[in-house]
Amino acid sequence: MSKNNASLLEAARSGDIKRVQNFLSAGASPNVSDGDGTTALMFAANSGYTEIVRILIDSGANINYQRKSYGLTALMLACATNKLDIVRLLISKGADINSVNEDGSTALMIAALKGYSFIVQALVDAGANINLKDKDNDTALKLAVKQGHSAVVESLIKAQADVNIRDKDSETLLMLAAEKGYLGVIEALLTTNIDVNAQNNYGETALSIAVAAGYTSIVATLVNHNADVNIQDQDAETPLHIAVVEGFTEIVEVLLNGGADVNKRNKLGDTPLLVAALQGYSTIVKALIKQGADVEATNLQETPLTLATLQGNAETVKILLKNGANPNTQLQDGKTLLIEATKRNFKTITQELIAYGADINIQDGNSATALMWATSLGYFKVVEVLLEAGADINLKNRGGYTALMLAEFNNYPNILKILQAAGGE
Missing domain, CATH: 1.25.40.20 (Ankyrin repeat-containing domain)
Structure with a gap:
């Protein structure tokens, strides 16, 4: 590498506009790169040196050159570091917004993953392909959902991103958000035509996943958006069964108010009341009985009272007896x-x-x-x-x-x- 070229790289890296101009005038190549393939343009874009980026492009720098390491472009680097002005400049100068790196990621995916909503919007406005998938089968929207970036999710939804994509286990975006506890993302997804009752390969729904994680607000939101409170997974567990097992009293109340069937049985033959009695969750037992749970429901010849007695759950025993259980x-x-x-x-x-x-x-x-x-x-x-x-x-x-x-x-x-x-x- 010539001395001028090496000096140009250093000047671009440090943000020295005057030296960049001088070395270019002295014959330095605008496409000079270091051992990793990082060009002067990439250094400037990554660091936010807008004027140097402009000078290098006007001097003939290859705007779409991909670095040897990971296949990154100047646009991707600017997106990764939230340099909005440079992103806009690169787009205006003809940067390929749909170029992919070694992982199959685009500039849009990088910005979505980071949660940079203004950059996402700039790329969308410039016509970025919003439904491209990387090597992990993730779209920009899915990456934003995974990270809980609700503003980015909203932008991509407005741009008509596909909300009904699924992974190999048939997990939906709504399920991913429910698992992570991202209420804002869920609220954004529920404004679309997304299937709130979709089931994955294990029969789970977004609701059952939110219940298992203990996210009361998300459970309430899903129920208010017509999530089926009685849908059963591969073990015939309803969301109510799951809430009872975990002892989530508030969620039990939300599900009961949403019409959960208190006498539905899972594959083992247990009703929610049998489970609650076994666990000794007296408050939940009381709530289930109030909604009509059968206090004499049996499984393997055991009643709720039998289970509560054998486990030594005195308060639960008292509630069951008070409500007609056979002593x-x-x-x-x-x-x-x-x-x-x-x-x-x-x-x-x-x-x-x-x-x-x-x-x-x-x-x-x-x-x-x-x-x-x-x-x-x-x-x-x-x-x-x-x-x-x-x-x-x-x-x-x-x-x-x-x-x-x-x-x-x-x-x-x-x-x-x-x-x-x-x-x-």
């Missing part, structure tokens, strides 16, 4: 919920079941009562509750043992004492 529900082995509660030392649940009419003296397959179970396990407080409720002390199990005998056999003197005081034999 004498039996499990597959014949044990009642009262027996299961006593076996687990759940004093509060034992009290609630008794208060709502649980049969205190019912016997399981081995003729054991709740009192016998509590006694044999040494649960003094539960024994007290059962005695206060009038449990029959002298019933015998299949082996012929009474509760008092079990207390004596297991050496529980405190329990033995209160059983004797209650008349145990």
Whole structure:
């Protein structure tokens, strides 16, 4: 490289207009480039030296020359660094606005990815192809959606960009925005003819994705734009199922107000109430029941009350009982919920079941009562509750043992004492 050429590159890089003019006058090539193929024009465009860009172009610089590294042009570099005046200048001088680099990206894609809305608009106004795709199958609009650049999204939508493109998993732009939590982008997309209820390869919709991510405002926006609240994914999960699993109370309310079916079942056979009862989400349980959830819905012979009892969710148990759940529900082995509660030392649940009419003296397959179970396990407080409720002390199990005998056999003197005081034999 001649000394003049090297000096021109340095002058363009540093923004020295006078030296650029001098070296050009001295015979330096306006297309000189360094080892990476970066020309003087590229240096000036990247750094925002508008007058130097003008001088180099007027001196014959190749405006569409592509750098060896990544195939970038001066226009792409100006777009990447948000140099609007230079972008306009390059366009006016004939820059190829649809030229692509090694990744298949155009200047428009670069500006969209960065969120430079004014540059995007300048390129659109100049006739840029808005629906070109790069090697990742991304359009300028998709890149803007991915980054949450709502102003760019709006500009591209106005320019008639294709909003219904999908990826290999059939993900839509609306789904991408929902997953990221970009409310502004979603609002812009919803002004178009985009299919709000489109499903990907897994049966998910933008709504179900927003629900899973916990974006209440986005869920509400989608519901208000006619998103189907009862659509099911490949596991037959509705948005309501998903919200309940995650414990998103506010989203549950939004979905219920939007007409969600409270008794729909997933592939496992669970209703939202069964899931909520298992998780112990008492507020959600209450909301579901208020909307007509079946408190006696069963799956694998388990009811919401069964699940809540076995998990020790006392508040949920109380709500279910208050709303008509059967306190004498039996499990597959014949044990009642009262027996299961006593076996687990759940004093509060034992009290609630008794208060709502649980049969205190019912016997399981081995003729054991709740009192016998509590006694044999040494649960003094539960024994007290059962005695206060009038449990029959002298019933015998299949082996012929009474509760008092079990207390004596297991050496529980405190329990033995209160059983004797209650008349145990």
